[in-house]
Amino acid sequence: MEKNEKAVVVFSGGQDSTTCLFWALERFAHVEAVTFDYQQRHKQEIAVAKKITEELNVTHHVLDMSLLNQLAPSALTREEIQVNDGGKEELPSTFVPGRNLLFLSFATILARQIGAKHIVTGVCETDFSGYPDCRDVFVKSLNVSLNLSMDDQFVIHTPLMWLDKAETWKLADQLNRFAYVRKNTLTCYHGVIGDGCGTCPACTLRKNGLDTYLKEIEGR
Ligand SMILES: [Zn+2]
Numbered sequence: 001m002e003k004n005e006k007a008v009v010v011f012s013g014g015q016d017s018t019t020c021l022f023w024a025l026e027r028f029a030h031v032e033a034v035t036f037d038y039q040q041r042h043k044q045e046i047a048v049a050k051k052i053t054e055e056l057n058v059t060h061h062v063l064d065m066s067l068l069n070q071l072a073p074s075a076l077t078r079e080e081i082q083v084n085d086g087g088k089e090e091l092p093s094t095f096v097p098g099r100n101l102l103f104l105s106f107a108t109i110l111a112r113q114i115g116a117k118h119i120v121t122g123v124c125e126t127d128f129s130g131y132p133d134c135r136d137v138f139v140k141s142l143n144v145s146l147n148l149s150m151d152d153q154f155v156i157h158t159p160l161m162w163l164d165k166a167e168t169w170k171l172a173d174q175l176n177r178f179a180y181v182r183k184n185t186l187t188c189y190h191g192v193i194g195d196g197c198g199t200c201p202a203c204t205l206r207k208n209g210l211d212t213y214l215k216e217i218e219g220r
Contacts, residue, residue, distance in 0.1 A: 006030040007118035007157075008111040010103055011060075013049035015206060016122035016160055018185045019168055021058065022175045023159045024120045032114060033058050034107050038065040048186040048193060055184075063106055072096045100133040101142065108146045108154055117154055124160045124168075136161050165209020166216065173213075182210070 007024045011017045011033035024031045035049040046062060053060035096102075100123060107119050123134040132138060136158065143156045160168055172181040187206045188196030196203035 004029050005118060006111075006114065006116035007032075007120055008107055008114070008116045009033045010107050010119070010121040011035050011049055011053070013045055013052055013186050014122075015172075015181055015185045015187050016124065016168060018052060018181050019172045019175070019177070020120050020122040020159055021052070021056065022172065022177045022181075024118075024157075025056070025058075026175060028118060030116075031058055032061065032116070034061040034063060034110055036065040036103055036106070037062050038068040044191045045186060048184075052184060061110060063110070065102070065106070068096050068099065068102070098133055100131060101138075104139070104142055104156065105146065108150075108156075111154060112150055112152060117152075118157060119154060120157045120159065122160045123158055124163065126160075126162055126164045165205060166212035169210055169213040170216075173217075 005028050007028040009021045009024050033053050111119050125136050139156055146154055172178045183194050186193050187202045189200040189202050190197045
């Protein structure tokens with residue numbers, strides 16, 4: 001039934017959302033991707049998202065969310081962040097509260113415009129990093145609110161909600177996209193695609209999950 005339907009994937013070009021994109025492509029007849037441009041750590045993130053969607057022949061929407069920077073209490077903080085890596089910009093230390101609330105809401109409005117009932121997001125409660133709007137209970141609650149707000153019947157899918165990083169690699173593998181995800185996605189804070197710089201917090205998290213998964217399949 002879902003095979004005949006349309007979905008929008010919230011897409012950043014990272015491991016999680018790329019795995020979600022493949023998950024959606026297996027499941028829905030028509031899939032489009034949406035990336036939010038809020039002047040994130042690397043403009044490269046948008047370029048990577050663009051490249052992946054082109055390779056997969058998926059329509060890609062980039063929505064300007066630069067207004068988020070007006071809300072982030074980060075202008076000062078950001079200048080205070082120590083630049084310790086040859087002048088490369090570090091990850092902004094602050095996130096806008098409610099960011100995921102906004103992203104999912106805009107993704108759903110876009111879904112309505114293109115006639116999609118399904119929204120797919122890679123949010124995850126397992127490695128809950130303190131963002132309350134990534135919790136399952138929040139996503140379910142927002143789903144109800146969005147349906148009421150537009151008098152519609154959207155379904156927000158969160159395939160990674162209860163997976164840890166190793167299980168997310170496993171899902172990519174089950175979708176026969178392990179090598180693609182490993183090679184082409186961008187997780188690294190320093191903008192190094194694939195296995196990344198190997199030392200930043202994002203790379204460390206990604207690598208730990210990868211090592212755990214590789215060990216698991218070796219042991220079989
Ligand atoms: Zn890195």
